[in-house]
Amino acid sequence: MTVRLDDLDRKILVQLQEDGGQSLDDIAKAVGSSKTPVWNRIRKMREGGVIRQQTYLLDAEALGFEACFFVLIRTSEHDAGWQAQFLNALNARPEVMEAHRLAGDIDYILKVRVANARAYDVFYQALISEVKVHNVTALLSMEEIKSTTMLPI
Numbered sequence: 001m002t003v004r005l006d007d008l009d010r011k012i013l014v015q016l017q018e019d020g021g022q023s024l025d026d027i028a029k030a031v032g033s034s035k036t037p038v039w040n041r042i043r044k045m046r047e048g049g050v051i052r053q054q055t056y057l058l059d060a061e062a063l064g065f066e067a068c069f070f071v072l073i074r075t076s077e078h079d080a081g082w083q084a085q086f087l088n089a090l091n092a093r094p095e096v097m098e099a100h101r102l103a104g105d106i107d108y109i110l111k112v113r114v115a116n117a118r119a120y121d122v123f124y125q126a127l128i129s130e131v132k133v134h135n136v137t138a139l140l141s142m143e144e145i146k147s148t149t150m151l152p153i
Contacts, residue, residue, distance in 0.1 A: 003048045008033060009041055010153045013050070016042070017150040020054045057149065060113050068141040069120050071110040074134045082131070089130045095123050 005013070011031040015022060022030075028038045045051045060068070075082070090096050090110070098111040114120045120138065128136065 003045070003050050005045075005050070005153075008037075009045065012038060012041055013045070013151075013153050016051070016054075017153075021056070064115050065113040067114050067116050067120060068144065069110075069112045069114070070139045070141065071112055071124075072106045072135075072137040072139070073108040073110065074105070074136075075107050075132070076134045077132055086131045089127060093123065093127070095119075 008031060012027060015027045015030050024035045024039055028035045031038065042051065060066075075086075086108075090099050095112050095114050096110050097113050100109050101107065102109055112120065112123060114123060117140075124136065124138070127133075
């Protein structure tokens with residue numbers, strides 16, 4: 001369900017995406033409004049599900065997670081039981097940053113952050129011991145060229 005947003009709402013969202021730690025005063029100043037209307041709009045967007053959570057972005061490499069793998073998974077299993085087991089396995093693994101079910105030849109793609117290739121192998125061995133998969137291909141990202149969490153509002 002799409003929530004109706006006006007120009008001021010969009011300006012507020014851009015400010016929050018750029019730096020969620022800004023004060024209400026700073027956001028209000030940046031969008032050309034006052035603090036109370038900005039707070040009310042943020043509250044309404046939270047209640048409406050437009051704003052899911054406030055969080056901080058951490059630098060993976062600075063924290064020792066230097067390897068980023070994209071894991072392509074093909075499976076011959078598509079029943080609800082397998083899917084639930086697969087979802088549980090992914091949710092139990094903090095290394096999995098993203099997981100997507102795909103249309104086409106590949107069933108799932110995972111973005112996995114680990115310290116190194118050995119840590120990826122530990123992840124891989126644990127995953128295949130928990131769920132049956134037909135084929136797994138791991139692609140090591142050599143360089144992150146662009147990464148953003150900002151939506152083009």
